[in-house]
Amino acid sequence: MSLPLILLSVVNLLDTSIEFLKGVGPKRADLLRSELQIFSFRDLLNYFPFRYIDRSQFLKISEIHDLDRLIQIRGRLRGIERVGKQRQQRLKAEFYDDSGSIELVWFKGIRFIAPSLKPNVEYVIFGKPNLFQNRLSFAHPELDVVTPEYLKKISGWQPVYSTTEKLSGKSLNSRGIEKLLKNLLPQVLEQIPETLNPELHHRLKLLTRAAAYRHIHFPSDQEQLEKARFRIKFEELFFTQLRLQKINLQHKLQYEGFVFTNVGEHFNSFYANHLPFELTGAQKRVMKEIRRDLGSGSHMNRLLQGDVGSGKTIVAVLCMLLAIDNGFQACIMAPTEILAQQHFQSISELLEPMGLKVGMLTGSVKKSERKPIHEDLLSGALKIVVGTHALLEDTVKFKNLGLAIIDEQHRFGVAQRAKLWLKNRNPPHVLVMTATPIPRTLAMTFYGDLDTSIIDELPPGRKPIKTVHYFENSRLKLNGFLKKEIEKGRQVYIVYPLIEESEKLDYADLMAGYEAIDRAFPKPKYQVSVVHGRMKSEDKEFEMQRFMKAQTDIMVATTVIEVGVNVPNASVMVIESSEKFGLSQLHQLRGRVGRGAEQSYCILMSGHKLSNDGKTRLKTMCSTNNGFEIAEVDLGLRGPGDIMGTQQSGLMDFKLASLTADGDLVKLSRHEAQVFLSDDPEMEKPENKRVQIRYKQLEKENPNWGRIS
Ligand code: ADP
Numbered sequence: 001m002s003l004p005l006i007l008l009s010v011v012n013l014l015d016t017s018i019e020f021l022k023g024v025g026p027k028r029a030d031l032l033r034s035e036l037q038i039f040s041f042r043d044l045l046n047y048f049p050f051r052y053i054d055r056s057q058f059l060k061i062s063e064i065h066d067l068d069r070l071i072q073i074r075g076r077l078r079g080i081e082r083v084g085k086q087r088q089q090r091l092k093a094e095f096y097d098d099s100g101s102i103e104l105v106w107f108k109g110i111r112f113i114a115p116s117l118k119p120n121v122e123y124v125i126f127g128k129p130n131l132f133q134n135r136l137s138f139a140h141p142e143l144d145v146v147t148p149e150y151l152k153k154i155s156g157w158q159p160v161y162s163t164t165e166k167l168s169g170k171s172l173n174s175r176g177i178e179k180l181l182k183n184l185l186p187q188v189l190e191q192i193p194e195t196l197n198p199e200l201h202h203r204l205k206l207l208t209r210a211a212a213y214r215h216i217h218f219p220s221d222q223e224q225l226e227k228a229r230f231r232i233k234f235e236e237l238f239f240t241q242l243r244l245q246k247i248n249l250q251h252k253l254q255y256e257g258f259v260f261t262n263v264g265e266h267f268n269s270f271y272a273n274h275l276p277f278e279l280t281g282a283q284k285r286v287m288k289e290i291r292r293d294l295g296s297g298s299h300m301n302r303l304l305q306g307d308v309g310s311g312k313t314i315v316a317v318l319c320m321l322l323a324i325d326n327g328f329q330a331c332i333m334a335p336t337e338i339l340a341q342q343h344f345q346s347i348s349e350l351l352e353p354m355g356l357k358v359g360m361l362t363g364s365v366k367k368s369e370r371k372p373i374h375e376d377l378l379s380g381a382l383k384i385v386v387g388t389h390a391l392l393e394d395t396v397k398f399k400n401l402g403l404a405i406i407d408e409q410h411r412f413g414v415a416q417r418a419k420l421w422l423k424n425r426n427p428p429h430v431l432v433m434t435a436t437p438i439p440r441t442l443a444m445t446f447y448g449d450l451d452t453s454i455i456d457e458l459p460p461g462r463k464p465i466k467t468v469h470y471f472e473n474s475r476l477k478l479n480g481f482l483k484k485e486i487e488k489g490r491q492v493y494i495v496y497p498l499i500e501e502s503e504k505l506d507y508a509d510l511m512a513g514y515e516a517i518d519r520a521f522p523k524p525k526y527q528v529s530v531v532h533g534r535m536k537s538e539d540k541e542f543e544m545q546r547f548m549k550a551q552t553d554i555m556v557a558t559t560v561i562e563v564g565v566n567v568p569n570a571s572v573m574v575i576e577s578s579e580k581f582g583l584s585q586l587h588q589l590r591g592r593v594g595r596g597a598e599q600s601y602c603i604l605m606s607g608h609k610l611s612n613d614g615k616t617r618l619k620t621m622c623s624t625n626n627g628f629e630i631a632e633v634d635l636g637l638r639g640p641g642d643i644m645g646t647q648q649s650g651l652m653d654f655k656l657a658s659l660t661a662d663g664d665l666v667k668l669s670r671h672e673a674q675v676f677l678s679d680d681p682e683m684e685k686p687e688n689k690r691v692q693i694r695y696k697q698l699e700k701e702n703p704n705w706g707r708i709s
């Protein structure tokens with residue numbers, strides 16, 4: 001069906017409904033829409049092959065090992081015969097080369113196919129082999145007579161598109177889709193606009209956009225394909241980075257930041273009299289970065305990354321003091337009750353000696369206790385509050401909130417972060433702290449709209465934790481080791497996995513483990529605490545307190561202690577069934593020890609059966625204490641979706657680029673976006689017109705794009 005002229009003149013050709021492509025029509029169009037979400041010419045153009053077959057390669061029959069691959073073989077036919085009767089009839093032939101033979105079978109169209117099969121003619125068969133009655137065979141292979149013209153035609157790379165059974169039923173298998181693209185490309189290539197400026201094109205030696213689209217579908221060789229992929233990935237990442245950085249710039253221009261220029265009474269007095277230790281170089285550097293933001297007059301939106309135990313809390317406290325010295329209030333929000341309580345405790349301990357009160361608001365704080373906190377926040381009597389989501393409730397109003405610190409562990413959504421902004425006439429400065437390091441490429445993408453500070457140094461005097469992996473048969477050795485450490489006066493954690501779906505099982509594991517430990521470490525010589533999710537919180541608290549006061553030697557627990565306690569005298573962390581934990585969890589758990597001056601140990605217990613990923617995780621834990629390295633391995637194992645949670649603002653909807661595999665490209669595109677915007681922040685120079693047009697178009701297509709922080 002051809003397109004009415006009048007339509008052509010008003011719409012972009014790429015927006016044309018797929019129905020109007022030659023070879024499609026209404027029925028196939030319906031299927032393309034419902035099965036592959038291909039609605040328009042543009043969608044089809046962006047439907048990339050998932051792999052390619054090198055059709056210059058022929059396989060010998062003896063070389064067929066893989067039943068799932070499309071292959072081609074050169075050979076001849078013999079033994080052509082019809083077998084079976086009537087409707088059961090099949091057409092069979094033996095196909096052979098100098099290495100062996102296989103069977104070809106046809107069930108349909110026999111009347112047409114049979115006359116065309118000739119012995120002693122050389123053919124190419126193309127298709128997927130299958131195993132039938134223990135013999136390799138091909139059903140309905142493509143079969144072509146070998147001629148010089150034919151060989152020329154097929155040489156090169158053939159795209160393979162994923163498709164569905166329904167589509168294949170309407171002849172839209174991979175070959176069918178390939179044909180559609182062959183119809184589409186000549187029509188639209190001229191219509192594909194350039195999107196990058198000429199300078200960038202030239203410097204990065206990029207293909208034109210049209211060439212990239214042509215070669216991604218029909219590359220003539222590997223090199224061309226790589227170039228096409230590079231061009232398309234770069235574009236995806238570049239515009240994402242432009243977007244993120246533009247948001248960052250806009251923030252700074254749009255929102256006036258409260259200016260914290262005073263380093264006053266509270267900060268100075270704390271620094272002089274109450275700082276329990278000297279700050280590390282990294283902590284000092286980070287404080288400088290933050291203070292520069294806070295004094296700048298623009299709004300701070302900063303990510304603070306630091307490994308477990310690197311000392312983020314003190315940085316948070318110092319920032320809050322700055323806020324107070326400048327007449328503002330500060331809050332810190334944590335994703336869980338336990339974490340909020342822990343912050344409350346450690347921050348109160350630091351600030352109470354100087355007479356500063358800290359409030360706490362979480363779901364479990366009683367209504368009657370909340371009311372005075374609400375009142376004091378509104379009057380300004382209370383300067384610092386720690387809490388969970390409860391802080392976001394509308395009933396929580398501040399007199400003058402100037403700084404919001406979010407300890408996030410990737411758990412707060414965009415909208416939630418934004419809610420904090422409405423708590424004052426201008427948005428408060430925002431500092432996001434992450435408890436686990438995030439791989440660089442992810443940080444650049446997910447927090448690309450934030451400025452970043454990194455604490456990359458542990459407080460002095462820490463001995464690196466020694467980590468070993470034991471199998472179950474080393475349990476006696478383990479117990480012996482634990483006894484020696486306990487005799488030296490140390491304390492021990494023994495942690496069991498807690499997986500929500502099988503809570504019962506985990507509980508059983510924990511209790512069985514507890515009994516075994518009780519037998520191996522008899523009273524009264526040894527004292528053992530146990531803490532798990534089914535206990536009442538008073539009982540939990542009681543047991544935790546006993547352990548903190550060193551009244552017990554061993555704390556047996558599920559992962560509740562992951563974020564809950566700080567016991568510097570505990571120097572051994574035993575993780576049971578460690579193969580069931582994810583890397584970042586293992587790393588977090590390990591971070592519970594190594595907080596005192598003693599040599600600390602982490603012992604990973606596991607069964608003998610380990611998956612490859614499980615092995616990699618345990619090996620990684622034994623080989624490094626560096627959270628950033630661990631995060632990189634984790635990214636490789638799990639992929640970005642799993643790490644960040646999948647529904648983050650459409651930022652991950654890359655067609656081709658991968659945050660896992662294309663780290664260098666992410667960095668490059670980020671750098672180029674920075675260079676670009678510092679030269680032309682509004683994208684208004686004539687040579688940047690195309691970038692601006694594309695940018696605006698993407699903004700329109702992805703309304704969620706901007707809602708990141
Ligand atoms: P995290 O970054 O994991 O939140 P914390 O802030 O809880 O780390 O700090 C971990 C431990 O290190 C705490 O016991 C804290 O008192 C201590 N600490 C932090 N900074 C220093 C420092 N500069 N010198 C010595 N100890 C420090």
Ligand code: MG
Binds near residue numbers: 312313435
């Ligand atoms: Mg912390």
